[in-house]
Amino acid sequence: MIQKPSILLQMRGSTSEEHVEDLRAGNAAAWQRFMKEQGRIILAVGRRVGLDASERDELFQNTCLIAYRSIGQLKDPERLSSWVYSIAYRTGIELARRRKPGGGEEEMQRLASEEPSADEVLERVELARHVREGLEKVGDTCRDLLAQLYLQADEPSYEEISRRLSMPIGSIGPTRARCLEKLRKALSSVSGREQLPTTGAEEADRSDRLS
Amino acid sequence: MTTGREHYDWEQILDRVEGRIPSDPGFRSHLESCPACAGARAEAERLRDALLLAGAKEPGPLLVASTWAAILEDSVSRGVRDLASGIGAAAKELWATLTADSLAPSHAVRAADQATPRLLVYETPDYSVSLSFIPTEEKGRTDILGQVVPKNAMELPEGGEVRIANRPDLEAYRMSEFGEFRISGLTRIEGSHLTLAFPEMRIHLGPLPALRES
Numbered sequence: 415m416i417q418k419p420s421i422l423l424q425m426r427g428s429t430s431e432e433h434v435e436d437l438r439a440g441n442a443a444a445w446q447r448f449m450k451e452q453g454r455i456i457l458a459v460g461r462r463v464g465l466d467a468s469e470r471d472e473l474f475q476n477t478c479l480i481a482y483r484s485i486g487q488l489k490d491p492e493r494l495s496s497w498v499y500s501i502a503y504r505t506g507i508e509l510a511r512r513r514k515p516g517g518g519e520e521e522m523q524r525l526a527s528e529e530p531s532a533d534e535v536l537e538r539v540e541l542a543r544h545v546r547e548g549l550e551k552v553g554d555t556c557r558d559l560l561a562q563l564y565l566q567a568d569e570p571s572y573e574e575i576s577r578r579l580s581m582p583i584g585s586i587g588p589t590r591a592r593c594l595e596k597l598r599k600a601l602s603s604v605s606g607r608e609q610l611p612t613t614g615a616e617e618a619d620r621s622d623r624l625s
Numbered sequence: 626m627t628t629g630r631e632h633y634d635w636e637q638i639l640d641r642v643e644g645r646i647p648s649d650p651g652f653r654s655h656l657e658s659c660p661a662c663a664g665a666r667a668e669a670e671r672l673r674d675a676l677l678l679a680g681a682k683e684p685g686p687l688l689v690a691s692t693w694a695a696i697l698e699d700s701v702s703r704g705v706r707d708l709a710s711g712i713g714a715a716a717k718e719l720w721a722t723l724t725a726d727s728l729a730p731s732h733a734v735r736a737a738d739q740a741t742p743r744l745l746v747y748e749t750p751d752y753s754v755s756l757s758f759i760p761t762e763e764k765g766r767t768d769i770l771g772q773v774v775p776k777n778a779m780e781l782p783e784g785g786e787v788r789i790a791n792r793p794d795l796e797a798y799r800m801s802e803f804g805e806f807r808i809s810g811l812t813r814i815e816g817s818h819l820t821l822a823f824p825e826m827r828i829h830l831g832p833l834p835a836l837r838e839s
Contacts, residue, residue, distance in 0.1 A: 439792065439813035440700065442693070442832075449692060453684035458677040464644070474684055475692045482696045524648060530674070538671055542678035564673075565680035587645075591636035598672055 434491035440482075449478055452498045455539070459502040461569075463510050463525055473509055477502045496535035503529050541601060548600040556593035563590060631655065633662050635669075642669040697832070701790065701818055717826040721747035721754055726834070747830045751776055754821065754830060758814070766810045773804040773821055773828065782823040790818035790831070797822075 436444035456477045460470030480501050488497050504526075511522045530538065549557045562575045576583045633641075633652065640646040656663040684692075725746035743758040757770045775781050785800035787808065800806045800821070818831030 436813055440816050441813045442816040445693065445696065446689065449689045450683050453689070454681040455678065457684065458674070458681035461677055461681070462674065471684075471688055474688060475695060478692050479696055479699055482700065528670070530670070534671070538674040539678060541671065541675040545675055545679035560676070564676035567680075567682055587640070588636060591634075591639055594639065594669075594672060595635060598668065601672075601675075 430491040430494060434485070434488060434494060437482075437485050445478075445482070448481070449474075452478075452481075452495065455495055455499055456502040459499060459506050463503065463506040465506055465509060469509055469513070473502060473506050476505050476509075480505065493532055493536070495539050496532035499535045499539075500529070500532070544601055545597075548597050551600040551603075552593060552596040555589070556596055559586070559589055560593050560597060632659065633665075635665060638662065638665050638669050639673075642666060642673055701829070701831075719749045719752070719826065719828045721749045721752070721828050721830050723830075723834075724748045745833070747828075749828060751779060752828060754828065756819075756830075756833075761810060763810065766812055767814055769808040769811060769814075771806050771808075771819075773800070775804075782826060785821060785823045788820045788822060790820055790829075792817065 433444060433447070437448060453474060456474050457470050460473045465473060477498065481498060488494065507522055507525050510525070511519075549560060552560070558579055559575070559581070562570055562578060570578065572583050572586050575581065575586060581589070633655065637646075641648045641652055656666055723745060725744070727741070727744040742760075745756045745758075747754040747756070752773055752775055754773045755771060759768045759770065760766075761768055771787065773781065773785070781802075781804045783802065785804065785806075786797040787800065787806045788797045789795050789808070789811075798806050798808050814833050815835045816832045818829060819833070821828040821830070
């Protein structure tokens, strides 16, 4: 009997550069790690561009295949996540486009124009690390609502959220906005980012009050 | 719908970023002329993406396994095509089977300890390929000493060389007239596929197993 190869070998190192080198060499353990770590990003992108659960699985597989074929083109190992995000984003749009042949092209073009830059992706990945910490600072109501809206795997509808949280459906939207504002401020202090700009409406209101 | 001076408030911007309200031309036009609302839109997208990333789960084990299988299958078939384009179409493609492993407990030849070179033997009906893996003094690097031997008193074709699939950074290694070859200082061997290429035949081996038991 031939011994089966172990796919969970200890890898040579864990720095970004070493990890990408292992990926380029086709190291199975490195690709297992890639699929787990970058898989979150890929699946989040799938939700971002409006794919359903089975389409996101297809997106995951297609993105990993493309990444495997083209890992040699990645110049900066530190940008692995943003590189994967870009592949997933464009692949996701193609999947969404395929779902609606001949229709929704304007929506697809809008999505394509909104693809974040590599630096923006890295910033968002970094910010995501602080989200749970930020949610601890926004109070129970906001934490529960934002968790239902964005962190639940089953992606409940407003109707379901209303039932779960005993919150009127009509108040979910406005409450969401207030809670995201609170989270925005909490993340500013957690991530060390400057206080965020106000909207034009807020500036106009302030100007009215002062005049 | 906008407020007072045709600006959009935070909730209105969020609704458009999240697709609850279509991103109408009026909204997009306003963003081009209002840095404040454009900045708020960018902020809403940033926040939304961070939340989606924070809430994303790891892919399940079945999805990971099926994806890895698809990657391997794709890699081997592409490796064959790549080599075909580089070397020229061959008359025969042969896939060798691993028939002996010095680490396998049931095999007669068992390594006494980890310092003994690992020996693998692959076979096709007409050829036997042996591979010895010898750690070098440089940590993490291994030499592979190999030999392909025809069975049944056949002659070995001339002009053979060895390539490692999906490692375009590595050159081909020439075989001797006796089918011997040496690949020096190789890193990250596990999972690699070797191709022994002759003018009218190619023998494929792999994926190579881990060199040490886990």
